[in-house]
Amino acid sequence: MKILDCERVLDGGKRNRCVVLPANVPMVADSLKRKNQNWIARANSANDLIIQVGDSSFHLHKLAMVSRSEYLNRLVFKKRSNIEENTSTIEIDNIPGGRKTFELVIKFCYGWKFDMTPSNIASLYCAANFLEMSEDIEKENLISKTESFLTFLMLSSWKDTFRILKSCESISHWAKELQLVKRCSETIAWKACAIEPNNPKLEDVSLLRIDYFIEVIQSMKIRGMKAEIVGSCIENWTIKWFSNVTLGLNRNVTDKHTGNQLIQLHKVSTECLIKMLPTEENSVSCNFLLHLLKAGMMLKINHELLCVLERRVVSMLEKCCVQDLLVKNQGDHKDSLYDVDVVIVVLQCYVLGMSSDSAAKVHTVGRLVDGYLSQVARDQMLKVESFKLLVEVLPQNARECDDNLYKVIDMYLKAHPYLTEEDRENVCSILEYHRLSQEARQHVMKNDRLPLKLSTGFVLLEQVSMSWTVASKGSNYQRTKTQTSMRVSKDFENIQMSQEIKVMRKDVEMMKSQLLELNTCKTKLQKQMKICTR
Numbered sequence: 001m002k003i004l005d006c007e008r009v010l011d012g013g014k015r016n017r018c019v020v021l022p023a024n025v026p027m028v029a030d031s032l033k034r035k036n037q038n039w040i041a042r043a044n045s046a047n048d049l050i051i052q053v054g055d056s057s058f059h060l061h062k063l064a065m066v067s068r069s070e071y072l073n074r075l076v077f078k079k080r081s082n083i084e085e086n087t088s089t090i091e092i093d094n095i096p097g098g099r100k101t102f103e104l105v106i107k108f109c110y111g112w113k114f115d116m117t118p119s120n121i122a123s124l125y126c127a128a129n130f131l132e133m134s135e136d137i138e139k140e141n142l143i144s145k146t147e148s149f150l151t152f153l154m155l156s157s158w159k160d161t162f163r164i165l166k167s168c169e170s171i172s173h174w175a176k177e178l179q180l181v182k183r184c185s186e187t188i189a190w191k192a193c194a195i196e197p198n199n200p201k202l203e204d205v206s207l208l209r210i211d212y213f214i215e216v217i218q219s220m221k222i223r224g225m226k227a228e229i230v231g232s233c234i235e236n237w238t239i240k241w242f243s244n245v246t247l248g249l250n251r252n253v254t255d256k257h258t259g260n261q262l263i264q265l266h267k268v269s270t271e272c273l274i275k276m277l278p279t280e281e282n283s284v285s286c287n288f289l290l291h292l293l294k295a296g297m298m299l300k301i302n303h304e305l306l307c308v309l310e311r312r313v314v315s316m317l318e319k320c321c322v323q324d325l326l327v328k329n330q331g332d333h334k335d336s337l338y339d340v341d342v343v344i345v346v347l348q349c350y351v352l353g354m355s356s357d358s359a360a361k362v363h364t365v366g367r368l369v370d371g372y373l374s375q376v377a378r379d380q381m382l383k384v385e386s387f388k389l390l391v392e393v394l395p396q397n398a399r400e401c402d403d404n405l406y407k408v409i410d411m412y413l414k415a416h417p418y419l420t421e422e423d424r425e426n427v428c429s430i431l432e433y434h435r436l437s438q439e440a441r442q443h444v445m446k447n448d449r450l451p452l453k454l455s456t457g458f459v460l461l462e463q464v465s466m467s468w469t470v471a472s473k474g475s476n477y478q479r480t481k482t483q484t485s486m487r488v489s490k491d492f493e494n495i496q497m498s499q500e501i502k503v504m505r506k507d508v509e510m511m512k513s514q515l516l517e518l519n520t521c522k523t524k525l526q527k528q529m530k531i532c533t534r
Contacts, residue, residue, distance in 0.1 A: 016117070016118060016152075016153055016156065016157060016160055017115050017116065017117045018115070018116045018117075018149050018152075019113055019114070019115055019116075030042045030043060032103070032106060032107070032110075032112075037055055037056050037057060038056075038057045038058075038059060039056060039057065039058045039059065039103070039106075040059040041058075041059060041060050041061060041064075041106070041110060043061060045061065047059040047060060047061060047087070048061060048062050048086055048087050048088065049061060049062045049065060049076065049087065049088050049090070050087060050088070050089045050090070051065075051072075051089075051090050051091075051092060051102075052089065052090065052091040052092065053092050053093075053095060053098065053099050053102050054093065054098060054099055056099045058102070058106065060106065062076055062088065064109045064110050065106075065109050067109075067137070067138060068108070068109045068131075068133050068137065068138050068141060068142065069109075069131040069132060069133050069137070070131075070132035070133075070134065070136070070137050071130065071131045071132040072090070072131060073137070075088075075090050076088050076090070094130075095127055095130055095131070096123050096126035096127045096130055096171040096174045097120075097123030097124065097126065097127050097170075097171060100120075100123075101120065101123040101124055101127045102127065104120065104124055104127075105124075105127055105128070105131065105133075105142065108142050116145075116146065116149050118153055118157075118160040118163035118164055118167070119163055119167050120167070121146060121149055121150055121153065121164060121167075122150075122164050122167045122168050122171065122175060122180055123167065123170070123171050124142070124146050125143070125146035125147065125150055125178070125180065126171050126174035126175060126178060126180070128141075128142035128143045128146050129143060129174070129178055130174065150164070150180075150183075154183065154184065154187045155187075158188075158191055158201055158204070159204070161184050161187050161188055161191075162184075162188070162204050162207065162208075164180070164184055165181065165184040165185070165188075165208060165212055166207070166208070168180055168181055168184070168212070169209060169212075172211075181212060181215055182215065182219075184212075185212070185215035185216045185218070185219040186219045188205070188216050188219070189216060189219035189220040189222070189223045189225065190223060192205075192220060192225060192229075193220070193223050193224070193225050197226065197228065197229050197232070202229070202232070202233060202236070203236060205233045205236070205237065206233070206236040206237040206239075206240040206241075207240070208237075210241075210268075210269045210272060213237055214272055214276065216233075217230060217233065217234065217276050218276075220233070221278075227278035227279075227280035227283035228278075228280075228282065228283050230278045230283065231277070231278050231283035231284040234273060234276060234277060234284065235284060235285070235288045237273075238273060238288070238291070238292065241269070242266070242291075242295065263299065266295070266299055267299040267300070267301055270292065270295050270296050270299055270301055271296075271301050271302055271305055273292065274292065274296070274301075274305045274308060274309060275305070277312075285324065286313055286316045286317075286320050286324040286325070287323070287324045287325070287326070287327070289309055289312055289313050289316075290313060290324075290325065290327045290342055290343070290346070291327055292309060293306065293309040293310065293313065293342055293345070293346070294327055294339055294342045296309060297341075297342065297345070307349075310345060310346055310349040311349065313346045313349075314346060314349050314350045314353070317346075317350060317365050317368060318361055318364050318365065320368060321368075321371075322368065322371040322372050322375055325343050325368070325372045326338050326372075326375065327339045327342055327343070334381065335381060336376070336379050336381040336382040336383070336386070337376075337379045337381065337382075338375070338376050338379065340376055340382065340386050340387075340389075340390055341386065343372065343390070344386070344389050344390055344393055347369065347390075347393045347394065348393060350365065351393065351394065351395065354395075354398075359397070362397060362398050363398065363399070363400060365394070365398060366394055366398035366399045367404075369390075369393070369394055369398070370399070370404040370405060370408060372390075373390060373391065373405075373408040374404075374407070374408050374411065376390075377408045377409075377411040377412040377415065378411055378412075378415045379415070380415055380416065382412070384416075384419065384423050384426065384427060387412055387427065388426060388427055391405065391408075391409065391427070391430055392430055396435070399435075401435055401436065401437060402430075402431065402432070402435040402436055402440075403436060403437050403439075403440045405430070405431070406431060406436060406440050406443075406444070409427060409428060409430075409431065410447065410449060410450075412427065413427065413428075413449040413450070414449060417449075421451055421452075424449075424450065424451040425451040425453060425454070428450060428451055428454050431444070431454065433457075433458055433461045433462075441458060441462060444458045445458050445459050445462065
């Protein structure tokens with residue numbers, strides 16, 4: 001085997017290639033001419049071998065082909081009758097690389113020079129093995145030549161290794177059978193362990209299809225690559241392959257069968273990604289896990305894997321910021337800007353196990369949720385049901401007071417001015433007088449966006465509270481006076497207390513009357529509005 005030209009260049013420049021010229025060929029042909037779907041090797045002797053590859057016919061010579069291929073040797077001389085025939089016809093439908101690769105094999109067998117490149121070396125190597133072109137039948141045969149160039153490319157070039165792996169996609173069965181995928185994956189992992197975490201080269205890993213990507217990630221883990229680098233590779237791959245997919249895949253696919261196949265592919269891919277995730281802390285971001293959880297929920301993946309994701313996000317909530325919880329919707333324009341349902345699922349999971357957390361940890365999550373609520377409350381497309389679930393998902397002890405909760409509810413009402421009175425009452429049902437500061441209570445009583453029932457209720461409770469405060473101060477004053485002046489009789493104290501109670505009862509009755517009048521007024525206004533809207 002003569003090597004006429006073998007180049008090696010740096011990544012990003014001209015690709016590696018090797019021009020080879022086989023030596024000591026038993027037959028020399030002038031050329032390989034094409035006529036329609038027929039390929040004819042021109043030589044001094046007549047063609048005596050026809051090999052059918054797909055819809056192409058190659059008119060060749062037995063001596064040139066069988067002297068290099070044990071496989072063809074067996075087929076041509078399988079039966080004695082074949083020896084007596086002038087021309088033998090063979091059909092090969094499953095040769096790796098198909099017609100184009102077989103052309104290169106023919107050139108090798110006839111001694112014509114040809115190029116081995118990163119793009120064709122995998123299929124040529126697999127075809128050589130398929131045709132059994134080993135050293136046992138002829139020295140410097142095609143298997144050994146392709147093996148040498150493969151090794152050279154893998155050791156010398158990061159980019160070429162990826163080109164080889166990418167080219168294996170069309171011959172995946174043979175590439176895996178001959179360990180080509182495994183070798184490329186191990187080479188990539190070996191080189192990846194030696195480069196910096198933020199090196200742009202790592203982005204090349206995201207170009208691989210899912211099965212080859214899994215091979216590379218597994219090889220990286222075996223080699224002990226840092227968990228955060230493995231995690232970033234998984235994140236980059238997911239963003240690359242899922243970024244333009246709304247996961248309502250059959251929206252853009254007219255063929256239902258094709259749409260179902262795509263959904264199944266993404267379902268399997270998502271499950272594989274979850275299983276591959278490194279378990280180390282901070283190896284993947286909370287936001288990425290939420291996106292993965294959203295995809296899993298829409299694709300209805302294995303329930304146990306969904307639970308794994310939920311628990312993992314829960315364990316990260318204390319260290320999260322609001323931005324970590326923002327998962328954008330990519331679908332219909334009727335959807336809210338952010339997917340709050342996936343956050344609700346995580347918070348429901350958190351509540352189930354929060355009893356073991358300290359008050360400080362629970363309050364941290366409470367502040368996080370209030371911050372998230374302030375971010376999504378202004379979204380005009382956010383449905384009442386979703387907002388209410390989000391508002392009520394945490395128990396009362398997750399907040400020291402509900403002032404922030406009141407603020408986000410007010411934001412939501414301001415962004416949704418056309419809500420019915422019933423919807424507004426539904427949204428505000430969580431607000432309680434004793435859970436708000438005095439400043440917040442005053443704001444509630446003046447806020448015309450709130451349902452009338454809530455505002456009047458707060459007014460009533462405020463007046464009762466003020467009456468009790470006045471009575472309490474009067475009692476304290478009387479007790480102090482009794483202690484300092486022994487001349488005041490006990491009977492006088494009892495009379496004084498009785499008078500105070502009567503005053504308080506009178507105040508309460510007056511407030512009940514005011515509340516009844518307000519409700520009557522409200523009913524009249526609602527009737528008038530119905531008449532006006534007819």
